[in-house]
Amino acid sequence: MRRTVWLLLALLGGWLLTGVVVAGPASAHASLVSTDPGEGARVASAPARVTLEFSEGVSLGAGYARVLAADGARVDAGDAAVDGSTLTIPLRADLPEGGYLVTYRVVSADSHPIQGAYSFAVGNGKLVATGTAGADTTDPGVAAALPTFRWLGFGGLALALGIPVLALVCWPGGWASERLRRLAGWGAVAVAVSAAAVFLLQGPYAAGAGIGSAVDPSLLAATAGSGNGRALLARSVLALALPVVLRPAWHLGVPPSRARLVVAGALASGLVVTTAAVGHPVAGPWPGLAVAVTTVHVAAMTVWLGGLAALLAVVLRPATPPQELAVVLPRFSRLAFGAVTALVLTGTVQAVREVSEPTALVSTAYGWILVAKLVLVAVVLGAAGVSRVWVQQRLGVRRPRSTERRRVIAHAFAGPSGGDAGIGPEFGPEEEDAADLRTRRQAEGAAEQLPGLRRSVVVELALAAGILALTAVLVGTPPARAAIAQPVDVLMPQQGSAGPNGSVQVSVDPARPGPNTLHVYLFDDSGRLTQPADIRVTLTEREQEIGPLPVELLPAGPGHYVADEMSVPGAGTWTITVTVRLDEFTATTASTEFPVR
Numbered sequence: 001m002r003r004t005v006w007l008l009l010a011l012l013g014g015w016l017l018t019g020v021v022v023a024g025p026a027s028a029h030a031s032l033v034s035t036d037p038g039e040g041a042r043v044a045s046a047p048a049r050v051t052l053e054f055s056e057g058v059s060l061g062a063g064y065a066r067v068l069a070a071d072g073a074r075v076d077a078g079d080a081a082v083d084g085s086t087l088t089i090p091l092r093a094d095l096p097e098g099g100y101l102v103t104y105r106v107v108s109a110d111s112h113p114i115q116g117a118y119s120f121a122v123g124n125g126k127l128v129a130t131g132t133a134g135a136d137t138t139d140p141g142v143a144a145a146l147p148t149f150r151w152l153g154f155g156g157l158a159l160a161l162g163i164p165v166l167a168l169v170c171w172p173g174g175w176a177s178e179r180l181r182r183l184a185g186w187g188a189v190a191v192a193v194s195a196a197a198v199f200l201l202q203g204p205y206a207a208g209a210g211i212g213s214a215v216d217p218s219l220l221a222a223t224a225g226s227g228n229g230r231a232l233l234a235r236s237v238l239a240l241a242l243p244v245v246l247r248p249a250w251h252l253g254v255p256p257s258r259a260r261l262v263v264a265g266a267l268a269s270g271l272v273v274t275t276a277a278v279g280h281p282v283a284g285p286w287p288g289l290a291v292a293v294t295t296v297h298v299a300a301m302t303v304w305l306g307g308l309a310a311l312l313a314v315v316l317r318p319a320t321p322p323q324e325l326a327v328v329l330p331r332f333s334r335l336a337f338g339a340v341t342a343l344v345l346t347g348t349v350q351a352v353r354e355v356s357e358p359t360a361l362v363s364t365a366y367g368w369i370l371v372a373k374l375v376l377v378a379v380v381l382g383a384a385g386v387s388r389v390w391v392q393q394r395l396g397v398r399r400p401r402s403t404e405r406r407r408v409i410a411h412a413f414a415g416p417s418g419g420d421a422g423i424g425p426e427f428g429p430e431e432e433d434a435a436d437l438r439t440r441r442q443a444e445g446a447a448e449q450l451p452g453l454r455r456s457v458v459v460e461l462a463l464a465a466g467i468l469a470l471t472a473v474l475v476g477t478p479p480a481r482a483a484i485a486q487p488v489d490v491l492m493p494q495q496g497s498a499g500p501n502g503s504v505q506v507s508v509d510p511a512r513p514g515p516n517t518l519h520v521y522l523f524d525d526s527g528r529l530t531q532p533a534d535i536r537v538t539l540t541e542r543e544q545e546i547g548p549l550p551v552e553l554l555p556a557g558p559g560h561y562v563a564d565e566m567s568v569p570g571a572g573t574w575t576i577t578v579t580v581r582l583d584e585f586t587a588t589t590a591s592t593e594f595p596v597r
Contacts, residue, residue: 162306
């Protein structure tokens with residue numbers, strides 16, 4: 001166990017050091033990349049369609065994509081369409097001059113909804129304020145119910161799979177335990193109920209609707225048509241089938257036959273895969289590797305936690321014969337050590353993939369939840385180490401002695417019984433009886449000290465329940481690499497005393513505290529680059545009462561200015577303001593907010 005902890009620390013330390021040395025912009029995760037028309041754009045005539053390009057594949061599912069006029073009336077024509085990462089919204093023909101609001105809520109490959117809004121203008125129309133159109137509208141009831149049912153499913157999976165594995169590998173006599181049979185059965189029911197509940201809630205979650213719409217036929221159909229929905233339905237069916245296949249073994253009190261074992265193994269594998277192959281692993285970089293790693297992680301979790309629950313419920317009780325303790329505990333100790341090692345290694349890989357860089361641990365909600373989980377993992381590893389040491393000290397299996405060594409011991413301690421005292425086989429039974437006696441006394445001594453091991457196992461299970469709860473929340477939280485700051489690229493109309501006059505495009509990269517690169521492009525009403533008489537840029541953080549801070553610009557071409565070392569003092573929501581003097585009598589301004597993390 002100590003080696004496992006040091007390995008975890010070494011891996012995390014190497015990741016942190018690497019992140020500090022080579023930190024760069026992180027890839028976006030199902031975020032909006034570009035739009036046509038662009039955000040804040042002013043076009044001469046109405047386009048036939050609006051196109052939104054995302055960083056990864058999305059689906060409309062139970063979401064929506066609409067274009068609204070300034071009065072709130074819908075001006076989109078027909079259904080929006082998704083092709084990979086491109087969302088297309090057809091518009092009505094001959095739209096009049098004015099401002100239009102594009103609002104959308106689509107579902108990423110990891111089942112998380114992505115919501116946003118932006119506006120563009122046709123002719124001299126006024127841009128429509130986005131207001132709260134782009135704010136998250138997830139219903140509080142749905143937001144609370146989803147992680148609760150996920151937590152129930154994780155716990156049920158550990159019981160449904162971990163208990164039969166314990167009986168099969170460590171304790172063949174466990175098949176006769178009625179309590180273990182009930183625990184495994186109720187675990188399977190919990191998995192099925194959890195999967196069905198998450199299936200019902202996915203529709204309202206994707207659509208931003210209330211929990212009362214869980215049985216809406218259109219939402220159910222949208223969820224059933226998604227990969228996540230099909231995985232949930234399959235998980236529910238597999239969970240109900242597993243106890244049926246194992247039922248004869250539980251009732252007869254003997255391990256299942258070879259044929260039933262093969263079928264049960266296939267069902268268990270399906271449960272693990274349908275749990276691992278949804279959510280974050282299927283989106284982002286290297287999805288195949290991520291699903292494989294997560295599959296090992298889930299399988300190791302079920303073996304360890306399900307086995308711990310079986311130990312606490314049945315094995316670590318006064319009624320258990322000491323001889324059975326001497327068999328079960330050392331076997332499970334070795335099995336649990338392998339499972340914990342797999343959990344640590346695969347968990348480290350998952351953390352590196354989802355967080356992307358160390359700074360995201362303390363700058364995103366996902367990062368902070370992961371930090372809390374890592375703290376609990378460290379404590380539970382300590383408790384598991386205590387349990388393992390207890391077993392090794394009291395029930396540890398010694399290496400078998402060689403034949404020569406047994407003969408020497410027999411010759412030294414066995415007295416002659418008439419005739420010559422030989423070294424022949426007659427001393428074997430005495431040595432074997434001594435070994436059996438020592439093992440029996442060792443087991444009886446361990447049985448008398450079971451309360452200490454029970455306390456350690458209770459601590460492990462309690463902490464593990466907390467870890468599963470945090471995992472259930474993490475599954476529903478966009479990964480840190482999706483929440484860290486992304487480069488800013490926005491096109492804004494310039495507003496003057498006489499109304500709109502041209503536009504300005506602003507690009508900030510990487511939009512983080514410290515040095516940033518700023519590019520500013522100025523366009524006239526016809527969309528051509530124009531050279532102003534004067535231009536000034538300032539930064540302001542209103543909540544922290546910082547600024548306005550002037551930004552020094554250098555000309556980089558006609559209508560193009562750059563600031564290679566624009567300094568952003570710290571994290572926050574910053575406002576960049578561009579003030580342009582076109583001539584002696586005409587001045588315009590444009591501003592936009594952007595997050596810095």
